Amino acid sequence: MRSDAMTLRVLFCVVLALATLPLAAQPGDAPVVAIPYASLSASEREQLQPFARTWDTLPPERQARLRRAAARWAQMPPEQRAQMQERFRRWQALKPEERAALRERFRTFRSMPPEQQERVRRGVERFRHLPPEERARLRKEFARMNPEERRAFLQGAGDERRALARQRWLSSLPEAERESMRAMFDGFTGPQRRAFRRLLQATPEAQRETVRREFLRMTPEARAARLEAAAPG
Known part of the structure; x- marks a missing residue:
């Protein structure tokens, strides 16, 4: 014993x-x-x-x-x-490949300057206080990222602040739209999310609701084409 x-x-x-x-x-x-x-x-x-x-x-x-x-x-x-x-x-x-992925994330963390490490620690602490369903959704989002997007996320280039900002934005929408908009975001790639944010920012505030609802009615293929066309040249 x-x-x-x-x-x-x-x-x-x-x-x-x-x-x-x-x-x-x-x-x-x-x-x-x-x-x-x-x-x-x-x-x-x-x-x-x-x-x-x-x-x-x-x-x-x-x-x-x-x-x-x-x-x-x-x-x-x-x-x-x-x-x-x-x-x-x-x-x-964990499976061997999952352990390898975690080790790689840890090596990425160790390679950061101290101030970036501190930002990540603060983000982890905030993450722990999110509702369980929000934590699960963010984990799935992270799993879909490519290595460059994950590194940017960990280094603070749109890390926990972006996730929290998006959560606040979704909370500001009419309740009937929130889950549909969240599902649409979950279906976007990283570049598509950035293009959608830029599109909304460039749209006059009075017309943003119309753009959101238009996107919700589109098929995934139509959304992708619209965002590609809106991307800067």
């Missing part, structure tokens, strides 16, 4: 370490120095025991990350540990 509990602790420490990797050392940071396993505290050695054989060969930066993760795990309340356990279970349930 003790061995199983310790293994779970270490697994969650690793998950937490992966989730909190820094981009890089910042100017003025003190250099990270390797610490022999024997020099760790008794509590750290217990939590990091599965790394005992390879610890002294790990890069100092990874040692430091794992030690920080172990310290955070030790301070977590039970409900937060339960959340980490659930995250680990979801990770185990």
Whole structure:
């Protein structure tokens, strides 16, 4: 029983370490120095025991990350540990290609400047407070993006602010139009969404309702042709 509990602790420490990797050392940071396993505290050695054989060969930066993760795990309340356990279970349930996609997103995040990382963190926090159906819809939208669109989304080029702005815009429409307009947006590609926004912005306010309803009556093919014709040359 003790061995199983310790293994779970270490697994969650690793998950937490992966989730909190820094981009890089910042100017003025003190250099990270390797610490022999024997020099760790008794509590750290217990939590990091599965790394005992390879610890002294790990890069100092990874040692430091794992030690920080172990310290955070030790301070977590039970409900937060339960959340980490659930995250680990979801990770185990992912298909190999889904894990690869998540790793790629994480590498993209690590490549951002600190200020862009902070924008992403704020966006994630806002995302968590959206209604469940809105979160599900945004996940589907993200899954349809190509790699360039995903990178732009993560870097803040129309990230959470665009999603929230669109949600506010949909809320401003007559209730009878909202779901139809949302479904139409979900069927657009990224360039089509941008073209539709530009078209509405270029339309006098008094005529925008007419344009919206005209688009709702069109077939997907007619919408695509109209937006292509409206795109700047």
